[in-house]
Amino acid sequence: MPGPAITAAVTLLMSCTLLGFSYANPTVGLSIFSVSLTIGPIALISSVPLVLPLTAVGTALGLYKCAINIGATIMDPIVGFLLDVRDRCAPWTVCVGRAHFASAYN
Numbered sequence: 001m002p003g004p005a006i007t008a009a010v011t012l013l014m015s016c017t018l019l020g021f022s023y024a025n026p027t028v029g030l031s032i033f034s035v036s037l038t039i040g041p042i043a044l045i046s047s048v049p050l051v052l053p054l055t056a057v058g059t060a061l062g063l064y065k066c067a068i069n070i071g072a073t074i075m076d077p078i079v080g081f082l083l084d085v086r087d088r089c090a091p092w093t094v095c096v097g098r099a100h101f102a103s104a105y106n
Contacts, residue, residue, distance in 0.1 A: 008040035 018029035
């Protein structure tokens with residue numbers, strides 16, 4: 001059985017493919033996307049106490065949250081610019097937007 005991180009990556013790829021490159025119902029792609037959004041951060045956050053000593057876990061989780069917020073601050077204007085440059089939404093911009101959403105809002 002694959003680990004949670006691999007499962008999250010595969011389900012994210014599946015959802016991006018369904019949303020960007022097929023005519024399937026968006027509910028299916030968004031449901032698969034929500035599974036990857038649930039599994040991915042849980043695997044990352046739960047592995048912190050396994051790697052670090054317990055005295056440093058609070059600091060590590062605080063730094064993790066800072067990194068997530070900095071990433072959201074930088075990526076929001078970039079994704080907005082990519083969507084504004086084109087008249088329509090290209091499939092690759094859907095994947096960039098979904099990956100940003102998965103990484104920023106966990």
